[in-house]
Amino acid sequence: MFELSKYIEPIKSSGNGIVFAPTNGVGLGHLTRTLSIAKRVKKLDPRREIIFFSTSPAMHLVLEEGFFGYHLPSKELFPKDTTPRQWDHLLQEHLMMIFKSHRPSVLVFDGAYPYNGLINSMKEAQLKGAWIKRHEYKGITESISIDRERYFNHIIKTREAGKHSLVEKNGYYYCDPPILLEEKELLDANEIRRQWKIPNEYKIVYVQLGAGNINDIKSTIYIILNILRKREDIFIVIGESIIGKRLNIADERIQVIRDYPNSRYFKAFDLAISAAGYNTYHELMHFGVPSILVPNIYTEADDQISRAMYAQNIGAAISLINPTEVDFEKAIEKALDPENNNKMKSAAKSLMSENGADQVAELLLQI
16 A cells, blocks of 8 residues: 655644745746745754645645645636636635634745735734745836735745846835756766766757757757757757646657756756746756756746846857857857866856845745
């Protein structure tokens, strides 16, 4: 008989636990940030009860980290005749059940906009609330959610790496970007080469761009793979989202990884060609991966262009906006030049000295 308790430690409600409630975004950013903080809380206080509640389809990641978790599917997955009010009421009922069972003292929300059901249940259970949100947004998105801040005891804003000069208002707690893994958790570069049978003379290039069809000759990822395949000294690793569609590709010089987090492989990569989303970008910089950044210019609130240009200005990356095939060829050639590669690696590592997950964990244990 399968005994779940062998893999997950049974919860002992202490009346002083923390409920992490990351919302479901386009990717895994909210869930990853809260997981990184929860890991540090557990490290600092192993006896502290930690519970997760999320609408994310990747809740299994919470269980894999050894935490207890509850899941409610996003409203978009319910029958079409389900109203927002009905779904919000269901969310509130779920949270109240969790609060009555575990008797936590703190709720930590990570997302752009807290649901009414979350706020109502938090108030009814008389919990202290903390809201994690990014410090820098594009356009006016930030102003839409400001009036919701009054329901929380603490507003925690995650900075952009290196941009400490941005105006920081009183009443907020600012932290560096939270990173899930510690350096010691990354896999050894030589061991990865042995496992994937990559000759030492090959450069390993990691590609993670999100959306894109590898069979569409006009897509960015198709163009990049075509350029990389022309070089005989390159082995390609494609990062595939664990909540996205599976790639159908077969090539002896291409490895597709569908893992979490992909950052565990970063020590092996000589170059990354990536979008500039908040979490991936800061992981690349934190672990010193020379990068060619292709910012998504269509994101509503995430200013990937500004982020990519900043990395380029300090010499940590090459930023390409609406690039041509020639732009990619020149950038790859430049980034793989040994001297340039080493300079980019050093510049990237200098961008981030601290892990914001440690900073937030210490704050939460003081609430």
